[in-house]
Amino acid sequence: MKSYTVTQVARRTGITVRTLHHYEAEGLLLPARRSEKGYRLYEAAExxxxxxxxxxxxxxxxxxxxxxxxxxxxxxxxxxxxxxxxRLREVIMRQSKLLERIEAVANTAERGGMIDAETLLSSIEASIMMEQYFTDEQQAFLRKRRQEIGPERIKEMKEAWRPMIPAFAKALKEKRDPREADVQALAHRWLDVVRGITPAEDAAASQAMKGALNEALEKEAPTLAKRLDIDLDVFQYICAALKPLRS
Known part of the structure; x- marks a missing residue:
């Protein structure tokens, strides 16, 4: 029966000798026998x-x-x-989500937005956070709402919040209970800015969305505070004031 040395097998298959040795070490491919000089020999079965x-x-x-x-x-x-x-479905899903992240950053660049390491990392960070707390359907809904609202409206929302932050900070410094009436009134104003972000036409979906939002706010406070450029202690105080309104 014809036999081949490891070098001959490597040459004919395009696999390196080192790889063939590794396969042998892993117990995947053992030579049929050894020559008198100790060379590995492979036959048809191998x-x-x-x-x-x-x-x-x-x-x-x-x-x-x-x-x-x-x-x-x-x-x-x-x-x-x-x-x-x-396993392949999981890989495809991960790759699809990676594609969405890259497309989002590319779209920002196409619109003339600044793309630097901080922007890229923030985009990836936000995407990963979304995956942790929101279902695929909820993420799709939020992406759709973001597109409908548009970047200008989102910028306006952030600007509308900005004057309220010192008032929350003042209440925190005075150690006011976030459930007090005037603090709650401020919280109502804050929430009115983003009213309509949850799908009110579907009560069950709306409640599930609120639950996901609440969990994200509680567990990701440091990250969210940094993204909104708000001191962490003030952001957590705002969240505490909003909590009765988000339940």
Whole structure:
């Protein structure tokens, strides 16, 4: 039976000798035998196995998974492929979300917006935060609302908040209870600026959105305060004043 040295296999397959040695160390591809001089020799069965290894690797399987697939007690092909389908769907989802982030930054650049490291990192940070607290449907809704509102209106909203911040800071400094009537009146004014951001036409969806917003505000206060350029203690006080109105 014809046999091939590791160098010959490497030359004919385009795989490096180092890779073939690694496959051997991983227990994936053992030589059929050794020559009198100690050279590794591969025969037809080993070349077929190498073909299987390369095919599974091309499908994204790890070496450990390939070894399991090729074992005598390997799971059924259907089960293995189903596992890979789940993994690939997860990869596709991550790549799709990455694409959305890059497109968002590219759109900003196209409109003449400043793109620097801080802008890029803030965009990615915001996207990751959205994924943690909002469902895909809620994220799609918020993106749609943001597009409908437009950058100018969002800028106006931030400007409308700006004069209220010193009033909240003053109330905090005076150690006023955020549930006091005049602080709540200020909170009402703050909330009126963004009224309509939740889908009021669907009570269940609106409630779920509020829940996600509340959780994000509580857990991501430092990040959000920095993005809005508000002192953290003041931002947390504002959130405490808003909480009765967001429940």
């Amino acid at each position: 070349l077929r196995r190498l073909q299987h290894v390369l095919a599974l690797k091309a499908l994204g399987f790890s070496l450990a998974e390939i070894r399991q697939c090729l074992a005598d007690a390997a799971p059924s092909l259907d089960a293995v492929l189903r596992q890979q389908i789940v």
